[in-house]
Amino acid sequence: MDQLGYELEKIDGGLSDLLLALSVGFDLAGQMPPALDQAAESLDHLVTRARAAGLLRADGRLVPLVRQAVLAATPPYRVREAQRALVDAFTAEGRSLGDVARGLARGGLRDPRIARALEREGDNVLAERPALASALYDEAGAAGSDELTTAARRAQAASAVGDLDGAGRILDNLLSSEGAPDLLRGVDVAAATWAQRGMLVRSAEVYRWLGADRTGPSASLAAVAMIGIGDREGAETMLKAPGPSGSPTLAAVAVGLMGEGISASIAAQPTHALPALIRASDMMTASGSSIPLPEVPAALAALVALHSGEPAVADSVLDDALAGEQAGPAARPRLLLLRAWTAMQLDRPDRARAAITEAGACEGGLAPRDELLFDALEVGLARRTDDTAALVHAWQRARERILHVSVDLYSLLPFGELAVAAARLRDSARLEPQLAEAWALLERLGDPPLWSIPLRWHAVQAAILAERPSDLAPHASALVRASGNNHLASVLAAAGRSWVAVLAGHIDVDAVEAAARGLAAVGMTWDGSRLAGHAAPRADERKDMARLLACARDLHPGSVVSVSAETEPVPTLPAVRTTVRPSAGQPADAGSEGAVLSPREREVARLVLEGKTYREIGAAIFISPRTAEHHIARIRRRLGAATRSELLAQLRLSLGEEASGPP
Structure with a gap:
């Protein structure tokens, strides 16, 4: 590099001016600086000389190493003159500075035209690419833009990529400034940031501070925050404020539907809540925007569906939102965790685990x-x-x-x-x-x-x-x-009555089974199977016990299914072969191949190693305590264990890493 710089110093003025112009961003296909028009040699001749010297590539651009050497060897004041001449040329031709502006800002040029160009570029990508917008606003600041002017937008970009601390610091400066510019955007970002911090009451406070007369298109967002903390009157005041004029965008329609849906959800008959919120989710996904929100429309729709006993609907809404990348990368972890919640309710633990793992791996954390x-x-x-x-x-x-x-x-x-x-x-x-x-x-x-x-x-x-x-x-x-007007309440009331009766020892098999299947029908499969399984060993008749156990198994088979079970067969676990320890006084058979535990016996054995009682084992796998006792006796005979300590030792050896928990 030093040698190249030394060689470049020997170049005459005309060629030197050409190399500097190309180094700062001029293009041979466009307008060149006036100094080259006044050079002794024509531009074509200068280009021919530069190519002959190996300084230019065939497409007319500088060799990258030459560009670095030219900028390093040229006095800074001459570099700045050339950069400003470039901006003048672009402005005169009405051309967008585009990527040229980014290069000039990174190079240290401070010029209001560069700053404005970078701000415009940031605004264009803020909703869809907040990380890029954040970088553009930073470069605009380096080029001389007023930091307070871009504060709300910079905070929005930071919040959208999960940088809550960075957004908070920017907002502290903005909201404490008298006559803060872009105030409504700043308030929306502040409300969204507080909500993500788990402090929705602060979100509501910042909208109250702004006032209903200034919320404009954000009135529905204010209502979402206020209803979320129990301020019904405040939400109604916000929603009564005059709405924005002009044609609504997809995102604006989504926000309006959020307000309608969440208001309907607290009515005595909330039938309109879920449809409105599902439409809000659809519109927000279609908009492709990542605007600041106290809660994502898909999350609200999923929560209302889950509270209504409709986990399958919640799952569908969340799948669509995740596929459409609703509200940008910052919303993805929450949507994945809500997917995990619906999977847990639907008794799909593997799908729940997969969603939890993916949420934890999202950039920016939780x-x-x-x-x-x-x-x-x-x-x-x-x-x-x-x-x-x-x-x-x-x-x-x-x-x-x-x-x-x-x-x-x-x-x-x-x-x-x-x-x-x-x-x-x-x-x-x-x-x-x-x-x-x-x-x-x-x-x-x-x-x-x-x-x-x-x-x-x-x-x-x-x-x-x-x-x-x-x-x-x-x-x-x-x-x-509530059961007279709410289906979920009627199901839960029946289940509650059955639980109380079961615990009191009064087993009505028909009522228990109906309650258990009712719970499963509203997305509480595990709760239903638990009720039936708990009632089974308390039934007086053996046939009733068998019926309730069959119901419990039907609702919660207990099989481990992979996330891709819809398309791939579920592999069966191999039988565990165990070495038989001879009991006292019995010689070992050197040719024995060992005992084989059945899958059910392995399941019982693992629970024994966890320290479960007969009753707890029965409740866990939906068998009676007596059946659990028979399984354990059979396992002991197969392993040749004379004492409980021998049995536990044999099981640990037999199950190896499958065994866990206290003895």
């Missing part, structure tokens, strides 16, 4: 709001697989997580799941403040059935697990009262 959902999913999956060790571990993480977020309408499902787990682990006191906040929120909204019924069902389950009938009564009564 926002605090989504970390709560992630932890609640881990708790829910552990509870549904009776994995006590995993449940304890997941609960320990979740109980710390809840300290970082506040309760809102859109987080009731994870808090409900955590309430049941806390009751099972005898740790309900930790969640009492959050649950009290949830009930107060629902009361402020008039106890809307769509949102309150699933939480009441969680409260019923928690009361049963905690053996606190006084806590159960008000929620069971509320479900019964």
Whole structure:
């Protein structure tokens, strides 16, 4: 490079001017700087000399190494003169500076024309490519643009790629400035950022600060935030404000439908909520925009579907939104976690795990709001697989997580799941403040059935697990009262009655089976199978026990199915061969090939190693305690184990890495 620079210093003025012009971005096919028109040699002759010297490629562009050497060897003031001449030429011809502007800004040129060009480029890609927009705004700042002027847009770009801290710092400066430019956009970004942090109450506050008269097209977003924290009157005030004039865009239509849908969801008859929110999701996906939102339309639609007992609808909405990359990369983790939640409800744990893994791998990580959902999913999956060790571990993480977020309408499902787990682990006191906040929120909204019924069902389950009938009564009564006008409430009320009867020892087989299948029909397959499986060993007649066990197995077969099970066969697990240890006084048979445990016996053996009792084993795999006892006796005979400690040792050796849990 040094030698090349030394050689370039020997070049005469005309050729030197040509090389400098090409180095800063001039093109032989366009206008060249005036200095070359006044050169002693014609442009064609200069180009011929440059090619002959190996400085130009055949297409008329400089060899990259030559360009670097020219810029390094030329005094900075001459480089800046040439760069400004380039901007003058583009401006005179009415040409877009485009990529030339980026190169000039990176090269250190400060020029308002460059700054404006980069701002325009950033605006053009902000909705669809926020990461690129962020880079363009930074380059515009380097070229001399006013940072306060672009603050709202820079914050939007940062928020859209998941940089909540960066967006927050920009917004602090913007919203504290008197006469802040682009204020509505800044407020929308602030509201979206607070919502992702799990502090929706701050989202509502920033819209209140702005005022209904200034929300304009964001009135529906303000309503989503306010209804989410229980401020029904505030939401109504926002929605009554005059709407924007002009033809609405796809994104604007989606936002308007969000307001309509979420308002309908808190009505006594919320029949219009789900259709409006599904249309909002469709329109937002079609728009291709990643505008700042307190909640994504697909997420709202999925939450309303889940609260309505329609997990399959939620799954379909989420699949469409994910396929269409709704609301950009920042929304993807939340949509994936909600997909995992629907899969968990639909008793598809492998699909749930796959979605959780994909969400955790998303660039930018999880926002605090989504970390709560992630932890609640881990708790829910552990509870549904009776994995006590995993449940304890997941609960320990979740109980710390809840300290970082506040309760809102859109987080009731994870808090409900955590309430049941806390009751099972005898740790309900930790969640009492959050649950009290949830009930107060629902009361402020008039106890809307769509949102309150699933939480009441969680409260019923928690009361049963905690053996606190006084806590159960008000929620069971509320479900019964709502059952006349709400199908999900009627199903849950029937299931609640069956659970209470089963625990009291009164088994009505027809009622239990109907309740279990009713739960499955509203997307609570695991709950239904659990009810039938719990009732089975308490039935008086053997035929009733068999019938309930068959119902439990039918609803929850317990088979492990891969995510691609629709297109690929499910492989069967090979039989485990075990070495038989001779019992006392019995010689070992050197030619023995060992005992083979059946798949069911392996399943029982794993539960034995986890320390389960006969009753717990039966409940886990839907067999009676007596059948579990027979399985264990048969396993002991096959392994030749004379004592329990011998049996456990043999099982650990036999199952190897499949065995887990405490002895």
